[in-house]
Amino acid sequence: MEKEKRKKKVLIKEKVLGMPPVMEELSTVGKSTVRVDAYAKVRGKLQYGGDIDYPGALHGKVLRSPHPHALIKKIDTEKAKSLPGVVAVLTAKDIPGRNGFGAIIPDQPVLCGDKARYIGDGIAMAAAISEDIAIQALELIEVEYEPLPAVFSPIEAMKPDAPQIHEKGNLLTTGKIRKGDTDKGFKEADVILERTYTVPILEHAYIEPDVVIAIPHPDGTITVKGPMQAPFTVRRNIAPVLGIPINKVQCVQTPLGGGFGGKEDSPIDIGARAAVLAWKTGRPVRMEYDREEITLSTCKRHPMIITCKIGAKKDGTFVALEGTIYNEQGAYASLGPVIPPAGGVHAHAVVMLPGPYVIPNVKVDGYLVYTNHPYGGAMRGFGAPQVNFVHESIIDELANLLKMDPYQLRLKNCFELGSETATGQVLDQSVGLKDTLEKARSEFHWNEKWKPAPGLKEVENADKRRGVGMAIGWYRTSIGTFGDGCGVNLHLQEDGSVLIFQGLTEMGQGSYTVLSQIAAEALGVNIEDVRVVAPDTDAAPESGPTVGSRSTTLMGNAILIATEPIKKSLIESASELLAIPMERLVLKNRRIYDRDDPSRFVDLKEAARRCMATGRRMMGQGWYAPPRPSLNPETGPGSPYFVYTYSTQMAEVEVDVKTGAVDVLNLVATFDIGKAINPIMVEGQIEGGVMMGLGYALMEEVVMKDGMIQNLNLQDYIIPTALDTPEIKPIYLEYLNVHGPFGAKGIGEMPNIPAAPAITNAIANAVGARIYDLPAHCERVYMAIKKRLAEGT
Amino acid sequence: MAKEKIQFEVNGKNVFLEVDPDELLIDVLRDHLGLKGTKAGCRAGECGACSVILNGRVVTSCLIPVMKADGGKITTVEGLEKDGELDPLQKAFVEKGAIQCGFCTPGMLLSAKNLLDQNPQPSIEEIKVAVSGVLCRCTGYQKIIHAIHSASKTIPGNEV
Numbered sequence: 001m002e003k004e005k006r007k008k009k010v011l012i013k014e015k016v017l018g019m020p021p022v023m024e025e026l027s028t029v030g031k032s033t034v035r036v037d038a039y040a041k042v043r044g045k046l047q048y049g050g051d052i053d054y055p056g057a058l059h060g061k062v063l064r065s066p067h068p069h070a071l072i073k074k075i076d077t078e079k080a081k082s083l084p085g086v087v088a089v090l091t092a093k094d095i096p097g098r099n100g101f102g103a104i105i106p107d108q109p110v111l112c113g114d115k116a117r118y119i120g121d122g123i124a125m126a127a128a129i130s131e132d133i134a135i136q137a138l139e140l141i142e143v144e145y146e147p148l149p150a151v152f153s154p155i156e157a158m159k160p161d162a163p164q165i166h167e168k169g170n171l172l173t174t175g176k177i178r179k180g181d182t183d184k185g186f187k188e189a190d191v192i193l194e195r196t197y198t199v200p201i202l203e204h205a206y207i208e209p210d211v212v213i214a215i216p217h218p219d220g221t222i223t224v225k226g227p228m229q230a231p232f233t234v235r236r237n238i239a240p241v242l243g244i245p246i247n248k249v250q251c252v253q254t255p256l257g258g259g260f261g262g263k264e265d266s267p268i269d270i271g272a273r274a275a276v277l278a279w280k281t282g283r284p285v286r287m288e289y290d291r292e293e294i295t296l297s298t299c300k301r302h303p304m305i306i307t308c309k310i311g312a313k314k315d316g317t318f319v320a321l322e323g324t325i326y327n328e329q330g331a332y333a334s335l336g337p338v339i340p341p342a343g344g345v346h347a348h349a350v351v352m353l354p355g356p357y358v359i360p361n362v363k364v365d366g367y368l369v370y371t372n373h374p375y376g377g378a379m380r381g382f383g384a385p386q387v388n389f390v391h392e393s394i395i396d397e398l399a400n401l402l403k404m405d406p407y408q409l410r411l412k413n414c415f416e417l418g419s420e421t422a423t424g425q426v427l428d429q430s431v432g433l434k435d436t437l438e439k440a441r442s443e444f445h446w447n448e449k450w451k452p453a454p455g456l457k458e459v460e461n462a463d464k465r466r467g468v469g470m471a472i473g474w475y476r477t478s479i480g481t482f483g484d485g486c487g488v489n490l491h492l493q494e495d496g497s498v499l500i501f502q503g504l505t506e507m508g509q510g511s512y513t514v515l516s517q518i519a520a521e522a523l524g525v526n527i528e529d530v531r532v533v534a535p536d537t538d539a540a541p542e543s544g545p546t547v548g549s550r551s552t553t554l555m556g557n558a559i560l561i562a563t564e565p566i567k568k569s570l571i572e573s574a575s576e577l578l579a580i581p582m583e584r585l586v587l588k589n590r591r592i593y594d595r596d597d598p599s600r601f602v603d604l605k606e607a608a609r610r611c612m613a614t615g616r617r618m619m620g621q622g623w624y625a626p627p628r629p630s631l632n633p634e635t636g637p638g639s640p641y642f643v644y645t646y647s648t649q650m651a652e653v654e655v656d657v658k659t660g661a662v663d664v665l666n667l668v669a670t671f672d673i674g675k676a677i678n679p680i681m682v683e684g685q686i687e688g689g690v691m692m693g694l695g696y697a698l699m700e701e702v703v704m705k706d707g708m709i710q711n712l713n714l715q716d717y718i719i720p721t722a723l724d725t726p727e728i729k730p731i732y733l734e735y736l737n738v739h740g741p742f743g744a745k746g747i748g749e750m751p752n753i754p755a756a757p758a759i760t761n762a763i764a765n766a767v768g769a770r771i772y773d774l775p776a777h778c779e780r781v782y783m784a785i786k787k788r789l790a791e792g793t
Numbered sequence: 794m795a796k797e798k799i800q801f802e803v804n805g806k807n808v809f810l811e812v813d814p815d816e817l818l819i820d821v822l823r824d825h826l827g828l829k830g831t832k833a834g835c836r837a838g839e840c841g842a843c844s845v846i847l848n849g850r851v852v853t854s855c856l857i858p859v860m861k862a863d864g865g866k867i868t869t870v871e872g873l874e875k876d877g878e879l880d881p882l883q884k885a886f887v888e889k890g891a892i893q894c895g896f897c898t899p900g901m902l903l904s905a906k907n908l909l910d911q912n913p914q915p916s917i918e919e920i921k922v923a924v925s926g927v928l929c930r931c932t933g934y935q936k937i938i939h940a941i942h943s944a945s946k947t948i949p950g951n952e953v
Contacts, residue, residue, distance in 0.1 A: 034887055041895030042883040044830020044870030048896065051829040205930055207834040207842055207896045257832070257896030258930050291835040508894025508931045680890040684932060688893065691933030714839035714928065722921040722934040 027588060029521040029742050032680035036513045036527070037255070037506065049211045049226040049254035050288060057213060058087055058127040060277045060287035061134040063141050064297060065116030065123050068372035068707030069150035069163060072115055072143060075124055080140035085133035088281045089126045089141065096279060097243025101272045103233055103265055103377070104339055107166060108332035110241055110272050115148070117165055118331035118372050119707050120297035122269075127277040127285050150707055154326040154369035155305065165331065165370040172329050173337040175350035175366035177422050177636035185320025185361030189311030193398050197308070198773045199386045201328075201702035202301035204379055205719050208257020210266045210298065211288040214278035221248045224275055227256040228267035229505055230545030235537050237268045238275045249275075253535040256507035260692070261378030263507065264547055265334055266298040292712040299377025300702060302336065302345055303328045304386045308353070308394050316402055316409045318360075321422075323353045325366035325387070330375035335382075336368050341631035342640030343481030345376065349383030351631070351640050354422040355391035356433055356474040357413045362422040364636075372707050378547055380689065380752045384475055385696060389774060392471035392757035397770060400453065406761070407446055410472055411437055415646070423631060425639040430745065432672025432735035433646035437472065439731055440648040444668040446470070449652065453768035460789055462657050466665070467766025470650040471754035476641035477737075477746035478626045479548040485625035486554040487541025490562040492569070492618040496525060496590065496605035500559065503535045503543030504551045509748050510681040511551045517677055518556045518741050522563040523570075524587025525604060541621070549645065549746025552677060554624055556741030562622030569617050573610035577602045626739060643737050645750040646672045649690070649758040651726075655766045660782025662698055664726040664759055671730075674737035674745035686730035686751040693755020695720045701775050801865045803828070804872025812859050819843045819854040821862075822869060830870035830899045834928070841927030844900035845869050851907045851926070870899035873906060882906055885944035886937070893931030900927040905941045913948050915941075 040046040077089040092099055092113035099113060100106035111122050126137035149163045156162055157170040164170060186192055212226030222242065228234050231251035239246040251271070256263055266289075274287040289297070305326040311319045327346050329336045338347040346368040353364050381388075399406035415421070417431045441447065449468045459465060478484050488502040498519060506512045516530040523530075533539065543555065567587060574592035575582045584595050593601030611618050631638035651667045669686050676682040699718045703710040711717040730751075736743030756774065764770040769784035796811040803826060812821055822828045822845070831854055834840035838853040845854045846868040847861075873880040882905050885891070892898050901924055908915055908923035915923065920941045921934075929937065945951055 032890070035890075035892060037895065038887040038892050039879075041892050041898050042879070042886050042902070043874060044828075044899045046895055047829070048832070050833070051823075205928075206894075207840055207928060207930055208832070208894070209834065256894060257834075258894045260930065291837065291840075508896075510893070684890050684893055684936060687933035687935045688931045689933070691935075692930070713837045714835050715837060719928060719930065720934075721925045721928065722938060723925045725921065725934040725938065728933065728935050 026521060028517045028527055029677050032678055033513065033517060033527050035510055036516055046255055048208060048257055050209065052213060054213050054284055054286060057284040057286045058129060058281060059131040059134045060125055060127045060274050060285045061131065061138055062122045062273060063124040063138045065112065065119060065121040067116055067145050067147050068119050069148040069165065070116050070145040071148060072112055072123065073146055074144040076142040077124060080126060080137040083133065083137050083140060085129045086137045087127045087129065087283065088277060089124060089137060090276065090280060091124045094280060095241060095276060098240040101237040101241060101268050102333050103268060103335045104337050104344060105333040110276060118374055120374060121331065122273065125273055125277060127281055150372040152371055152373055152704065152707060154328040154367065154371060157369045157371050158367060165372060170370045171367060172333060172370055173346055173368045175338055175346050176634065177350060177354070177362050177364040179422050179424065179636065180361035182320045182322050182361045182363040186311045189319045190314040191398065191401050192309065192311045193394060193401060194307065194309040195394050195397070195772060197306050197390045197393060199304050199389055200774055201303045201374070201704065202379060202696065202700050203295050203702050203717050204260045204262030205714065205717065206258030206260055206262055209289055209291060210270050210294055212267065212271050212274045213284060213286045214274040215284045216278045216282055221250060222275055222278060223250045223252060224271045225252040226254055226267055226271065227263055228253050229256065229259045229264040229507060229547065231535050231537050232503055232542055233264065233545050234267045234271045238272050241272045242275060242279050250536065250538040253505050256505060259507040260380045261382065261547065262299060264545055265377040269298065291714065295712045295717060296709055299334050300374050301379035302376030302383065302386065306387065306390045308390050310394050310398055312398060312402065316404050316412050318357055318413045320361040321354050321359045323364045325349055325353065327366055327368045328373060328376065329368050329370050330373040331370065332375040334375045334377040336376055339481045341481060341629045341638060343479055345378065345383040349387050351423060352384045353387040353391065356415045356472060356646060358415065358419050359422060373704060374709065380692060381749045382548070384473070384753050385756060388471065388473045388753045389757045392754060393760065396469065396761040396764065405450060406470060407437065407441060407450065414472060423640060424637040430643055430674055430735045430737040431646065432733050433472065435733050436646055436648040436670040436672055439733060440650050440668050440670040443729055443731060444650040446650060453765050456789065456792060459657060459767050459785065464654050464656050465766045466652060466654050467762045468650065468652045469758050469761030469765050470648065471757035471761060472648045473750065473754040474644045474646050475750040475753055476548060477553050477643050477645060478550050478641055480629045480640045483544045484554065485623060486543045486558040488555060488558040488562050488622045489541060490519065490559065490566060490620040490622065492566045492608055492611065494609050494612040496529060496608040498523060498525060498530045500530065500532045501540045502532065502555055503537065503540040504555050505535055505546040507546065509685060510678060513681065514552050514677045515555055515559060519559050519563060522560055523566060525590055549748040549750065552744050553740045553746055554626060556744060557624035558622035560741050561624060562620035565617050565620045569611045570604065570607045573607040573614065573616060574602050577606060577610060643739055643745055645745045645747060647750050647754055649754040651758040651762045653759060653762040653766055655763055655781060657767060657785060660778035660780070660785060662763055662776060662781055664694055666727040668729045669731065669751060671732045671747065671750060672735045673732045673747045674740050675734050675743035676732050677742065677744055682732055682747055683730040685747045687728050689749070689751025690728050690755045691720050691725060692752045694724060694759060696774060697756035697759040697776055699775050699777055797860065799859060799863050801862045801867055803867045804869060814860050816859045817855055818857040818859050818862050821859045822854060828869050828871050832896055832899060834896065841900045842897050844903050844927055846903050846907050851904050868903065870902055873902060880906065881944040881947045882941065885940040889936050889940035889943055891932060891936040891940035897927055897929040901929065901937055909945055909948065914945055914951055917942060
């Protein structure tokens with residue numbers, strides 16, 4: 001058996017893209033090389049969007065609706081226009097082309113014409129010679145509103161008499177899974193548990209504010225520069241808003257000071273508005289949203305209300321699961337709706353709700369509903385953190401009911417190689433979930449630490465109680481719909497250095513470094529010899545958005561493809577220089593040498609020069625798109641994503657019984673990530689994602705009242721600080737992905753997903769009181785303990 | 794508003810400027826002196842990206858009226874490097890993977906620098922307290938904390 005397993009691993013390895021023959025050592029890939037941008041960052045020299053001085057640029061500001069839902073009866077801009085220093089004051093009627101943008105559906109007005117749909121909606125904007133004057137101009141714009149009844153809950157918004165936010169109604173999209181027969185399944189169950197959970201609106205809280213500079217050119221083109229996760233999506237929106245073809249809009253990415261999905265969406269909004277001001281004035285316009293404006297107006301993590309019912313046999317075997325997701329979209333569609341086969345936050349949430357478990361009978365219904373709240377977009381995990389909290393909470397409670405170790409219950413039911421998912425996808429490769437469980441168990445010392453939740457007396461008499469909890473999860477690599485193709489142009493220079501033109505963005509995750517490592521490995525050069533040029537839509541091929549944990553895997557493959565013609569030219573040249581047949585030549589460590597006699601070599605630089613001199617091809621193009629997804633949105637079956645990353649997380653907490661305050665003491669996080677191209681950066685993704693999950697578990701929530709956000713700045717919207725950091729042990733396992741460069745899968749989002757339920761399950765284990773609503777802040781934990789003590793159960 | 798004359802020392806250099814007295818230190822550093830390493834994240838003194846060392850204390854420069862810096866001594870991230878040699882903290886941040894998007898890095902480095910200036914052998918807990926005024930959304934802080942701890946070991950007399 002063991003032997004067979006090993007054999008299988010080796011076989012897979014041979015099929016993996018880019019992987020050299022089994023015994024050969026990798027030079028750059030798999031090494032913790034220093035980030036290519038580390039020195040500039042540590043010296044304070046890296047130029048972010050807000051650091052660019054553009055003398056003579058106008059400053060743009062947006063007037064925002066104070067009403068969650070209101071008709072706009074009249075806008076008077078005369079006074080604002082006559083303020084000295086004001087160059088333009090624009091309203092909906094001034095938009096040159098389509099008055100709408102959106103990552104999926106252009107349902108959000110650049111400036112509202114007839115009505116406003118949330119507090120923060122754009123109503124008018126001004127451009128002036130200084131930011132102060134632009135702000136004064138906004139104060140002089142007179143708007144007459146007629147407030148309309150507003151709706152703030154997806155369940156309320158689905159009722160027939162609810163205020164209608166958009167013409168086509170409030171139900172934006174649905175989503176389904178149908179597998180087997182859940183009625184029959186529940187009849188076979190010995191234990192059935194049904195629970196309802198809520199998860200809050202979250203703010204990305206990237207530290208760098210949104211900023212763009214839009215520069216119109218005399219030839220009818222326009223440049224928009226700024227931090228963007230998806231320059232091609234921004235461009236695709238700005239062009240129709242200006243009424244010009246896509247090829248006249250140039251989007252240039254500046255280094256991102258954090259994105260986490262938020263800057264997939266917000267640069268469309270700020271970019272389109274600045275572009276319109278620049279277009280209309282004919283002058284460069286700088287626009288920056290301040291912190292409170294970002295919180296008020298840009299996209300959020302979707303809040304959801306989810307009911308889940310699970311049935312199991314006495315021995316713990318899962319037999320049926322049903323779920324209903326009320327997913328609140330807010331005022332505009334952003335990245336929420338389903339794009340068949342499986343794109344959009346909502347589609348992903350539906351697909352992920354049954355968790356990484358084999359369950360024969362599954363029925364999920366999801367409703368994505370407009371309300372008059374801020375709109376939901378992409379945020380690290382794209383719908384998965386919400387539903388992961390649900391399946392990991394209910395399974396933990398089920399283990400309690402069955403009097404089973406929650407570890408054993410998960411191990412019994414979770415995916416392994418060959419498992420079939422709820423949508424009928426057979427996982428035919430790279431499924432290391434069970435090993436992540438086993439590895440976490442031993443590293444965390446689960447067997448020694450875990451014991452059933454305490455009895456009433458033990459909680460009543462305690463000041464502080466410790467507990468442990470765990471959660472597992474899965475996450476896609478890729479976006480599961482159109483636009484998943486990745487293009488790259490690779491240019492060999494005559495001195496052997498390399499330039500990479502591609503369109504995926506560096507937002508701190510380290511993509512430039514990882515992509516440089518992949519190119520360096522394939523071409524046999526050092527990482528310092530490779531430079532990734534910042535994405536510029538005028539120079540880079542279409543690459544899709546920097547989302548879905550797709551950069552390393554998809555762009556990595558495109559780069560490997562692009563290196564092929566360059567390698568061929570180099571080897572041909574070296575063959576001539578060395579008089580050695582091409583098939584014996586190997587590229588490595590800046591040399592091209594004879595495989596049979598490594599003492600015979602030529603410097604790669606020499607070969608590059610010869611390529612130049614002999615007119616050999618010095619560029620390579622790469623295009624990679626993952627295997628096509630398939631999913632029937634009506635009934636659910638299909639393969640939405642081509643490969644998944646898996647994780648187990650275990651947390652130990654201390655709960656202050658008297659106050660409900662929770663301290664996370666330590667956390668082990670294990671992953672199957674295919675192949676770590678850069679181990680230290682993988683650890684960085686894990687630790688950062690876990691801490692964002694800790695925030696989701698314990699403290700983060702955008703608090704709403706009558707449609708208005710109550711915690712606009714970071715003194716009220718609390719994110720974890722260094723004082724909240726427990727000892728985190730990041731561990732990765734490598735179950736090579738045959739469709740990934742050197743076997744890699746995505747890692748950007750997975751760490752963020754099981755952290756929250758691991759922590760809340762630990763709270764339940766510490767005090768025997770369970771949290772059904774995030775975040776588990778101290779009041780909520782205190783009330784849960786109090787309720788348990790009062791009920792005496 | 795009438796301009797005021799102001800003098801202070803930034804990164805070891807004396808600076809004489811005429812400023813609007815209601816200007817904030819961050820804007821004077823960034824816009825008058827071109828020291829763009831100091832970042833504005835919230836302009837409410839919460840994120841700490843604009844942290845600089847003023848007279849031996851870490852301050853959020855977005856809350857400091859520039860006149861408060863008159864006659865003072867300021868260190869920004871650009872001042873950490875000495876004669877082309879990176880500060881041990883900068884080196885440790887690079888080597889220990891303590892940088893992701895980099896936007897909080899200047900504030901983190903200066904908070905850590907001030908800590909090590911005053912307490913060359915801090916405990917992990919003391920490090921956490923010292924950088925708790927700077928928010929980082931990328932790293933989860935662990936590698937930052939370890940980098941600072943490791944840099945403290947390279948200070949002469951602290952080697953283990």
